[in-house]
Amino acid sequence: MFLKSEFDIQFHLPEATPMLALLHVHPSLESGLMTGDALRVEHLEGEAPTELLVEEFLDAFGNRCSRFAAPAGRIRLSGCNTLSVDAEPDAQPVLARQSPVEDLPPEVLQFLLASRYCQVDLFGGVAQDLFGYTLPGWQRVAAIRDWVNWKVAFNYQTARSTKTAMDVFTERVGVCRDFQHLAITLTRCMNIPARYVMGQLGDIRIPYTGPGDFHAWYQVWLDGRWWNVDARHNKPRPGRVLMAVGRDAADVAITTSFGRADLKHFYVESNELDEQGNLVPLPGGRPAKVETPGV
Amino acid sequence: MFLKSEFDIQFHLPEATPMLALLHVHPSLESGLMTGDALRVEHLEGEAPTELLVEEFLDAFGNRCSRFAAPAGRIRLSGCNTLSVDAEPDAQPVLARQSPVEDLPPEVLQFLLASRYCQVDLFGGVAQDLFGYTLPGWQRVAAIRDWVNWKVAFNYQTARSTKTAMDVFTERVGVCRDFQHLAITLTRCMNIPARYVMGQLGDIRIPYTGPGDFHAWYQVWLDGRWWNVDARHNKPRPGRVLMAVGRDAADVAITTSFGRADLKHFYVESNELDEQGNLVPLPGGRPAKVETPGV
Amino acid sequence: MFLKSEFDIQFHLPEATPMLALLHVHPSLESGLMTGDALRVEHLEGEAPTELLVEEFLDAFGNRCSRFAAPAGRIRLSGCNTLSVDAEPDAQPVLARQSPVEDLPPEVLQFLLASRYCQVDLFGGVAQDLFGYTLPGWQRVAAIRDWVNWKVAFNYQTARSTKTAMDVFTERVGVCRDFQHLAITLTRCMNIPARYVMGQLGDIRIPYTGPGDFHAWYQVWLDGRWWNVDARHNKPRPGRVLMAVGRDAADVAITTSFGRADLKHFYVESNELDEQGNLVPLPGGRPAKVETPGV
Amino acid sequence: MFLKSEFDIQFHLPEATPMLALLHVHPSLESGLMTGDALRVEHLEGEAPTELLVEEFLDAFGNRCSRFAAPAGRIRLSGCNTLSVDAEPDAQPVLARQSPVEDLPPEVLQFLLASRYCQVDLFGGVAQDLFGYTLPGWQRVAAIRDWVNWKVAFNYQTARSTKTAMDVFTERVGVCRDFQHLAITLTRCMNIPARYVMGQLGDIRIPYTGPGDFHAWYQVWLDGRWWNVDARHNKPRPGRVLMAVGRDAADVAITTSFGRADLKHFYVESNELDEQGNLVPLPGGRPAKVETPGV
Secondary structure (H helix, E strand, C coil): CCEEEEEEEEEEEEEEEEEECCCCCCHHEEEHHHCCCCEEEEEEECCCCCCCCCCEECCCCEEEEEEEEEEEEEEEEEEEEECCCCCCCCCCCCCCCCCCCCHHHHHHHHHHHEEEEEEEHHCHHHHHHHHHCCCHHHHHHHHHHHHHHHEEECCCHHEEEEEEEEEEHHCCCHHHHHHHHHHHHHHHCCCEEEEEEEEEEEECCCCCCCCEEEEEEEEEEEEEEEEEEECCCCCCCCCEEEEEEECCCCCCCCEECCCEEEEEEEEEEEEECCCCCCCCCCCCCHHHHHHCCCC | EEEEEEEEEEEEEECEEEEEEECCHHHHHHEEEECCCCEEEEEECCCCCCEECCEECCCCCCCCCEEEEEEEEEEEEEEEEEEECCCCCCCCCCCCCCCHHHCCCCHHHHHCEECCCCHHHHHHHHHHHHHHCCCHHHHHHHHHHHHHHHCCCHHHHHHHCCHHHHHHHCCCEEEEHHHHHHHHHHHCCCCEEEEEEEEEEECCCCCCCCCEEEEEEEEEEECCEEEEEECCCCCCCCEEEEEEEEEEEECCCCCCECCCCEEEEEECCCCCCCCCCCCCCCCCCCHHCCCCCCC | EEEEEEEEEEEECCCCCEECCCCCCHHHHHHHEECCCCCEECCCCCCCEECCCCEEEEEEEEEEEEEEEEECEEEEEEEEEECCCCCCCCCCCCCCCCCHHHHHCCHHHHCCCCCCCCCCHHHHHHHHHHCCCCCCCCCHHHHHHHHHHHCCCCCCCHCCCCHHHHHHHHHHEECCCHHHHHHHHHHCCCCCCEEEEEEEEECCCCCCCCEEEEEEEEEEEEEEEEECCCCCCCCCCEEEEEEECCCCCCCCEEEEECCCEEEEEEEEEEEEECCCCCCCCCCCCCCCHCCCCCC | EEEEEEEEEEECCCCCCCEEEECCCCHHHHHHHHCCCCCCEECCCCCCCCECCCCCEEECCCCCEEEEEEECCCEEEEEEEEEECCCCCCCCCCCCCCCCCHCCCCCHHHHHEEEEEEEEHHCHHHHHHHHHCCCCCHHHHHHHHHHHHHHHHEHHHHHCCCCCCCHHHCCCCHHHHHHHHHHHHHHCCCCCCCCEEEEEEECCCCCCCCCCCEEEEEEEEEEEEEEEECCCCCCCCCCCEEEEECCCCCCCEEECCCCEEEEEEEEEEEEEEECCCCECCCCCCCCCCHCCCCC
């Protein structure tokens, strides 16, 4: 399956500010990249945009991270990738087994621990109450995912940057990152490594649902590998574009600015292309305005 | 300066349980090790102790981590190191400058982020209120350290595993880890990388203060290197034995058991030795019972 | 000064649900009522509205509380009062003294205690840090009010029903109730009784600011009486219509439904009338749409 | 049944401090008082104790509250009551029905609301998950009481004054007040009024359990009256001496000091007397040291 994934995000900075961005596809997807995975950072003041120097490095989780010193004024971060990804919807490995902790690869162990938004230490009793009776392995993972999906309502207006898994558990409402934080926390409590994923999931082979955005999901470690799980969209979906992994959203902010940055423009789309590079129609069609710039 | 650092920690496990331990000296101290840095893990049931197989690996922060499958019953973790360390008290680099975020080494950036016990995202306003007026660099670091030391009271009985920097800020009481969590959080809010350290700090060249324990402190990144800071013992001290570093206490638990483990015995001591390998007397003397077993 | 205060609030109830409402003017204003202070509760299903039976009682704080059993369907709560109130802006009693706790009237003591959204027990240290140096009495009250007004930003979209004074202190953003909760908490920490007020404050003798709403402010006990204070609108204002007082918002919800109730319509206005009963023009004028229904 | 209930509590005050105390038996028990229910407050400095003037009033919940201006130094609060109480253990009204909210007496409604330690607004989903299936009325009350008793472990060392129902729910450990706070919160979520009770419950007709203390339990409103429930001692017990009721522990602190007060001595006992005024032996006996002073 071919995907075109693009974004154009603009901020106004009252003062010069250093910034970080996680806006590349994840190194694990690089072999499928058909066009360069370039992040362009521009200063939009004056007559023509000025391209800023961007330093790249791999962070502690192996994500391709970018850093730049942004001058005051309007800043644009943009990019466009064409890539080939697996056309299969998320696998449902119903027989996948849970490894005993003593057999987990060492690098996976950190995804059992408590982190900023996933307070594993607070959920021990709750997780046992709710999921102590389930069978280890995929059935337990699926029970947690389904429970979160069923109990939590989606509402964009309830998003806030300080919202933890405990807040989601009590308020029962949130956005995609909140669903995943709660599910990750409960999964870790059951000794299954779980990590947070930030990426894109466009309307691929499903009816149009609205303007694009980044999306969060998570991965669990069973049978010696990571598997995608999504407590928000609780149906197997094709077309995920993984951009960064971490313990939780604190590790994989799309952008981090060390000073004030006011969001002014936000365009993110991910769509399927056919072999000729044309947009694949959606079942039920796609509104005209979605014609992505530059297509 | 020569140190003898030793511990004997025993648990009763109702059931077989996998465990992790961070009980080695940190790799950065290995060049000073005069005797082997061995962690011995024994099962104490039956007539003679049985030594358990221990797997070693470096965790995501470069700490020497141990993992073993502990059978039910009594488990002893013990070790004894003799090592040579710098005899100077903690440096006070009063002129050390704070690097702009854009100049920090990438591997240091994670120590600016929010973590389980250090909710950087909650303290932005508080940190600006309290320390916005201070000069960048060491003066800012010292102002934060001094404020925490002054405002928070020490009380062993207030320790709890779920206590966050925010809890310390409101309750104003805690143990060493709590002092450091609050100071780390405030330091990160001012864009200075700060990481949590777990190790030992015995009564070295100071009067006897009581039975030994592990100790937490923190490190800040200024002028291109890490510096020890201690918001609990706010005086320069010699004789720190660094064992593990991480974002906060969630990353560097001395032991982590994935099942119930009841602490039954806890002996930790770190003392200065002279060149002949004898204990160096403390100013004011040392009570007889402190004669460490095997000395 | 004459005011016309009115509201029309409508809910859809999926099922029959008991409800409480605090929608009368406070008994202390009753002597100024020129028309009856009636709350009308109607069921809007069928051809004509059916008026529901409403029981009235005084709650523990002396507020006029209404209770009714609402059937499923659409419910309207409406009322319209004309009343005469003091035309003076909020008094600024700069010399008002703080009573020692031992001299406070017993019924006032409860407004020193911690309550749901005002965690007095968590703010002791913070309050001393910030306001320990201020002079007792009005100067202290004003210092707290000004600090909250200065540090907290107003944003409707950050409202949530679980938001406590501590959340406001850390997030530094909120709606009117949040400003008051933080100010009340800090005021109580300094041993000055403070209670939460729910009422109306229309655009009276100030330029038009937008559609009306209920408003929260608070009162402090100095010199033997309650004084209005408003950490959100930090300027003396005339035209407050007090409806209910309590420890915090948990005590004085405008409506409480013991089952699901979805808000469908919300109209609240409070405006000044002249002696002929006509709306008094605002400086700068009032948009046409504000013509209140029935005027 | 005759009870002798006594206490001797001493503080050291570094400075003169106003204090409140709730140390009388509740007005509802006054008809059973056989000796006067006097609270004596003394200043212990100098050669002889000086009795302090104590003002009495009823607080907002009808409790007999005392207030006094304590000078610096050592303060003793003491009292001794002999009273006749019902000898029956706590009733278990298995058929008691839950009143619809619209039929509750107005003065009971406040015990459905959120309060400082009972965050009803945070537990809606949890309460429905756990108890939504139970039958209304006593069965629901008993299910909540039993669940809390089963899930929470008792541990004196985990007491802290800021601990909320949510903390108890996550930490699963606490003292008597913590058990009751969690049970009260869950009970209110199910629309059953629940209030916190502070009083005494000695070792009456049960084997000796240790030195006396005050005790917290709660009451639920069913069938038109309050019933005692105790999620800590989940067995019907005789001999409760009710001292004060409120929404939660914030309302009924035994003593409140508006300045520093260090506890120096704490003696509380409640024991059964026979008709001759002698202590009734306990099954298994009572240690000699329990001989109460002055008996």
